Amino acid sequence: MAAEWFRRLSLRARLTTVATILVAGALAAGAILLSAAVQRSLLTAVDEAARQRAVDVALLIDTGRLPDPIPVEAGTPLVQVVDAGDRVVAASPGGDRLVPILLPEEVAAVRAGESRRLDGSRLGMSGELYVVGAPAGEVDEPLTVLVARSLGEVEDATRVVRVVLFTAAPLLVGAFAVACWLLVGQALRPVAALRQGAEDITTTREHRRLPLPVAEDEVHRLAVTLNDMLDRLERSNARQRAFVSDAAHELRSPLAAIRTQLEVARAHPADADWDQTSTDALADVERLSRLVDDLLVLARADEAPRRRFEPVDLAQVADDVVARYESSPVPVRRVGAASVHLTGDVDALGRIASNLIDNAVRHAASAVTVDVAVADGGMAALTVADDGPGIPAADTELVFDRFTRLDEARSRDAGGTGLGLPIVRELVRIHGGTVALEDNEPGLRAVVNLPIRASES
Numbered sequence: 001m002a003a004e005w006f007r008r009l010s011l012r013a014r015l016t017t018v019a020t021i022l023v024a025g026a027l028a029a030g031a032i033l034l035s036a037a038v039q040r041s042l043l044t045a046v047d048e049a050a051r052q053r054a055v056d057v058a059l060l061i062d063t064g065r066l067p068d069p070i071p072v073e074a075g076t077p078l079v080q081v082v083d084a085g086d087r088v089v090a091a092s093p094g095g096d097r098l099v100p101i102l103l104p105e106e107v108a109a110v111r112a113g114e115s116r117r118l119d120g121s122r123l124g125m126s127g128e129l130y131v132v133g134a135p136a137g138e139v140d141e142p143l144t145v146l147v148a149r150s151l152g153e154v155e156d157a158t159r160v161v162r163v164v165l166f167t168a169a170p171l172l173v174g175a176f177a178v179a180c181w182l183l184v185g186q187a188l189r190p191v192a193a194l195r196q197g198a199e200d201i202t203t204t205r206e207h208r209r210l211p212l213p214v215a216e217d218e219v220h221r222l223a224v225t226l227n228d229m230l231d232r233l234e235r236s237n238a239r240q241r242a243f244v245s246d247a248a249h250e251l252r253s254p255l256a257a258i259r260t261q262l263e264v265a266r267a268h269p270a271d272a273d274w275d276q277t278s279t280d281a282l283a284d285v286e287r288l289s290r291l292v293d294d295l296l297v298l299a300r301a302d303e304a305p306r307r308r309f310e311p312v313d314l315a316q317v318a319d320d321v322v323a324r325y326e327s328s329p330v331p332v333r334r335v336g337a338a339s340v341h342l343t344g345d346v347d348a349l350g351r352i353a354s355n356l357i358d359n360a361v362r363h364a365a366s367a368v369t370v371d372v373a374v375a376d377g378g379m380a381a382l383t384v385a386d387d388g389p390g391i392p393a394a395d396t397e398l399v400f401d402r403f404t405r406l407d408e409a410r411s412r413d414a415g416g417t418g419l420g421l422p423i424v425r426e427l428v429r430i431h432g433g434t435v436a437l438e439d440n441e442p443g444l445r446a447v448v449n450l451p452i453r454a455s456e457s
Contacts, residue, residue, distance in 0.1 A: 015184045020177040027172060031165035038161045042154040046130050047115060053079070054134035054147040061136040061143060069093045077125060078148040081136070082107055089143060096123070101131055101146045111135050111144045117151070127152040190219045194226070201230070251292075254284040295419070312349060314340045314380050314450070315372045321353040322370055330364045330386075332357060336371040340380045342452045348427045349450075355420040356384040356446045363388035364443065379433070379449040387443040396437040400425050424448070 079092040110133030137143035190213035265272035325332040364386035375381040433450035
């Protein structure tokens, strides 16, 4: 229940709560340790003073200068000298001269260096007493000096320290909680600005970006990363809108042509050449089918699907594609290496080769050649060349844009969909390769370079 309540708190409240609890625990532990250290220090001072006094009295005994009564200093209420028979030989003023401070077994213990703590009521005094001893006298007549010091000052000083610590600690914890709340709020202010910026971006189509914090910290780097992501999404969105618009325009043309032919034929059925009308409509339907197929390939390429890469012989792929062009208007001839192995998608490689050959066949004057070789740098090269009119050098990149067809390629019967070369570039990009158009003098040469990856055993 407590955990559920804690999870419902804001991040600011959770951080403040956790930090305050940790500081409160640390302060409490520190207060306890400090109080114990102060008490131990004071008790050590009392022990040293009492032992020093016992040694001084023992020295007086050994030199035969012990006065009676034994003089005492402040904080030492009682001094006794006890002989081996547990009789009091001398005592300080007000001390009992008949009953020793300690029992016989206790006298032996303090004589050996130990100490004893007694209730003062045992000697008719208030508070607690600290008793130590020191040996004195001759070997045959041993004496023991007993010194009792009051622990009242130690208890009073310890009590004052505890009161101060445990009174100041809550105030310090409260001040820390307030400071932590303010500091966490200040630290989270850039995050709030990012959230507000993201909210503003979702409510408008304007080119807007998230605000960058002044401090180049983790939040700043997050904002930079998010802005980069927004740039990519904006470019992708613009590209998608352009693609949809171009696709709609391209699909409208064959549909409009089919509709016009059928409406004219229905309006003048007696004069209509239904055989020619059906032939023209079928040509437009085939063009529409090719366009839809190309659009589907591009859509799948844009989605970056998981393709099945496997060891492939690029030369064999080229041979299989060339074999489909035996009845083409111009001969398609295969030249180059007999085998070039790489790792790739068989269907995609076949589509690359067929699109390039289709483009070459449409523009070739007398022949098309398909060359497969191993290029420098560990690349496999697929080259499709024709002897047609070629294209200007300024248009070699333009033709890779979607739905781009040069003026001489805009014939409805001979022209393509304007998607053949864009599809080639997308499929080559997926394989990590490059494609370029070069002057064949005469004609055009399309060169595809694909990396040769070691096949998995």
